[in-house]
Amino acid sequence: MPYRFTFDLSKVPRFFFTEIATVSYQKGMHKSLLDRLQSLIIKFRIEEATGLNINDAIVLLQDFIDVQAVNMIERSKFLQTKKRALFLPHCSRKYLDSRCRASFNADIPSYTCAHCSEECLVNQSSQLAATKGYDVYIVPGGSCIPKILKNTKYEGVVGVACGEEIKMFGPFLNSIGLAGQAIPLIKNGCANTVFNMETLVNAL
Numbered sequence: 026m027p028y029r030f031t032f033d034l035s036k037v038p039r040f041f042f043t044e045i046a047t048v049s050y051q052k053g054m055h056k057s058l059l060d061r062l063q064s065l066i067i068k069f070r071i072e073e074a075t076g077l078n079i080n081d082a083i084v085l086l087q088d089f090i091d092v093q094a095v096n097m098i099e100r101s102k103f104l105q106t107k108k109r110a111l112f113l114p115h116c117s118r119k120y121l122d123s124r125c126r127a128s129f130n131a132d133i134p135s136y137t138c139a140h141c142s143e144e145c146l147v148n149q150s151s152q153l154a155a156t157k158g159y160d161v162y163i164v165p166g167g168s169c170i171p172k173i174l175k176n177t178k179y180e181g182v183v184g185v186a187c188g189e190e191i192k193m194f195g196p197f198l199n200s201i202g203l204a205g206q207a208i209p210l211i212k213n214g215c216a217n218t219v220f221n222m223e224t225l226v227n228a229l
């Protein structure tokens with residue numbers, strides 16, 4: 026399920042995400058997380074940069090922090106896993122029309138990238154993950170994931186999606202004992218979405 030608002034943090038300085046990571050480490054130690062979030066929003070001019078109002082910006086940042094905090098908790102368990110899968114969202118393909126040469130297999134269900142564009146984030150990340158031994162799935166929605174995980178047994182999973190989707194599927198992964206790492210989109214909108222490659226590389 027997408028957010029009820031759109032956002033684009035792809036032009037926000039990288040330092041912003043370092044600050045978010047710092048807040049995640051310190052979560053629970055602060056009397057007022059809300060105050061900290063508000064000051065980050067002001068410091069990085071998030072309202073001006075994204076057009077988000079303060080309430081939506083807080084929802085978004087809170088999700089980033091929650092995802093980061095769960096990643097940190099799960100990290101050591103994830104590092105012990107051997108058989109892993111990477112789930113990429115179809116919305117991050119460079120093209121969503123017929124210019125995307127990926128084939129879709131409804132039986133899996135997943136796209137298979139045909140590597141038609143070197144700039145395509147899905148292409149770059151699927152090639153990188155494959156060299157690291159990951160099975161890669163490019164899914165049209167989170168609802169495909171349970172079927173894939175039922176058909177093939179994995180120990181660890183890395184997933185890229187908007188925060189709302191991550192929040193929905195995190196408890197599911199936990200319930201079946203999988204160690205997960207999640208990378209939230211920094212630009213949503215269900216088309217031409219963006220995630221940070223460096224964050225993905227670190228997670229893999």
Ligand code: SF4
Binds near residue numbers: 126143147148
């Ligand atoms: S590189 Fe792959 S995913 Fe990206 S547009 Fe081309 S075929 Fe589609």
Ligand code: SF4
Binds near residue numbers: 187190210215218
């Ligand atoms: S932004 Fe992408 S991951 Fe999120 S709901 Fe839309 S299609 Fe799914």
